[in-house]
Amino acid sequence: ITTLDFRRENFGLFKDLLGRVPWDKALKGRGTQETWLIFKDHLLQTQEQSTPMSRKSGKNARRPAWMNKELLAKLKHRKEAYRRWKQGQVAWGEYREIVRAARDQVRKAKALTELNLAGDIKGNKKGFYRYVGDKRKIRENVGPLQREMGDLVTRDMGKAEVFNDFFASVFTSKCLSLTAQAAGGKGGDWKNEEPPTVGEHQV
Numbered sequence: 001i002t003t004l005d006f007r008r009e010n011f012g013l014f015k016d017l018l019g020r021v022p023w024d025k026a027l028k029g030r031g032t033q034e035t036w037l038i039f040k041d042h043l044l045q046t047q048e049q050s051t052p053m054s055r056k057s058g059k060n061a062r063r064p065a066w067m068n069k070e071l072l073a074k075l076k077h078r079k080e081a082y083r084r085w086k087q088g089q090v091a092w093g094e095y096r097e098i099v100r101a102a103r104d105q106v107r108k109a110k111a112l113t114e115l116n117l118a119g120d121i122k123g124n125k126k127g128f129y130r131y132v133g134d135k136r137k138i139r140e141n142v143g144p145l146q147r148e149m150g151d152l153v154t155r156d157m158g159k160a161e162v163f164n165d166f167f168a169s170v171f172t173s174k175c176l177s178l179t180a181q182a183a184g185g186k187g188g189d190w191k192n193e194e195p196p197t198v199g200e201h202q203v
Helices: 011-019 023-027 032-050 069-086 092-119 125-135 156-185
Strands: 002-004 053-055
Touching: 011 032, 023 032, 069 092, 092 125
Parallel strands: none
Antiparallel strands: 002 053
8 A cells, every 4th residue: 555655745846836826816716615725625635735645564473473585485485386286287285395394484483573572672662562453353343143032143242232131141050050059058858857856965
């Protein structure tokens, strides 16, 4: 993705180009809307001439901290071996060994990077937390839920109510079950037994 890099903006050229526009002549007799469109057009043209473009790489496009040139070449070799194996140019055993070697090297590189980051956390806190942040997985949103009546719920508030009703029903049923078990364990059959008596020697 390419975008305007305003950190490398040539403000001198930007100011000079806008200063060359004969604004009195360009905006004379124009209404508010038309004036804004003319100014916007000149502004965008000046911006394109004075602001360089740069390639923007997102989180997924950034190379991992453990990736190096040697490992990158190894992964490219594995990809090429897979293509050749699919075409029948490489035997399965040879391709499997290439995959195993690449996997082992990736694991060792990750372990070494994590060990170095953990050992140098006091001097490189930013690198450590950046690595931890990159390893976090994106949480997916909860999909549509279905009520007991069969209708689907898509709004967040409705989903919260569905979860609340479900957990409340589970909690209530568990409490009732535990109460019944406790009552039965403490002597639920007392009706069929004689009441306890206390002798004179126990008083």
